[in-house]
Amino acid sequence: MSYALKLLILVLLSALCVPAQTPAPDASGKPVVLQKNEAGQDDKAAVTRLLSDYARVFGKLDVQAILPYYLDPSMLIRPQGVAMMPTHAAMAATFAPLMEGLRVRGYARSEFTTLNMKRLSATTMLVSGVAVRYKADGQELERIGATYVLHKTEKGWKIAVSVRHDVENVVRLE
Numbered sequence: 279m280s281y282a283l284k285l286l287i288l289v290l291l292s293a294l295c296v297p298a299q300t301p302a303p304d305a306s307g308k309p310v311v312l313q314k315n316e317a318g319q320d321d322k323a324a325v326t327r328l329l330s331d332y333a334r335v336f337g338k339l340d341v342q343a344i345l346p347y348y349l350d351p352s353m354l355i356r357p358q359g360v361a362m363m364p365t366h367a368a369m370a371a372t373f374a375p376l377m378e379g380l381r382v383r384g385y386a387r388s389e390f391t392t393l394n395m396k397r398l399s400a401t402t403m404l405v406s407g408v409a410v411r412y413k414a415d416g417q418e419l420e421r422i423g424a425t426y427v428l429h430k431t432e433k434g435w436k437i438a439v440s441v442r443h444d445v446e447n448v449v450r451l452e
Contacts, residue, residue, distance in 0.1 A: 337387035396451035406449035
């Protein structure tokens with residue numbers, strides 16, 4: 279088993295140990311209690327919007343524009359190795375060469391064609407899918423597998439771990 283896979287498993291196991299948060303109170307001060315299905319569906323819709331928006335913003339190849347989508351700290355696992363990104367400044371330094379390489383190859387935009395999700399806890403979501411990268415002329419540049427661990431903060435969902443992998447290894451979730 280590769281080091282990156284072991285690290286991802288460790289992150290996932292630690293995420294399962296995060297205690298559930300108490301729902302925020304409504305205007306009357308009473309806690310809002312959502313049915314498990316309702317909360318899960320709302321969160322899945324929010325995560326889908328976040329990742330779709332992230333793909334759109336990533337297409338601009340502006341490192342500063344993608345930083346708000348990530349938790350501070352976060353981790354990036356890709357074929358070249360594991361990057362621990364304790365701050366947004368470290369994240370910018372990690373993503374700048376990646377974006378420059380895409381720019382040189384004629385990259386223009388990305389979109390997700392598949393997003394499989396599983397809620398792990400009230401504050402943790404696992405998402406695995408396929409991202410298609412396109413050139414400016416609309417030709418497909420490449421397809422990549424991407425798996426994310428997202429954490430729900432008071433500001434919404436944020437990417438905590440991003441794993442790039444082969445398309446055929448997209449994780450099948452519920």
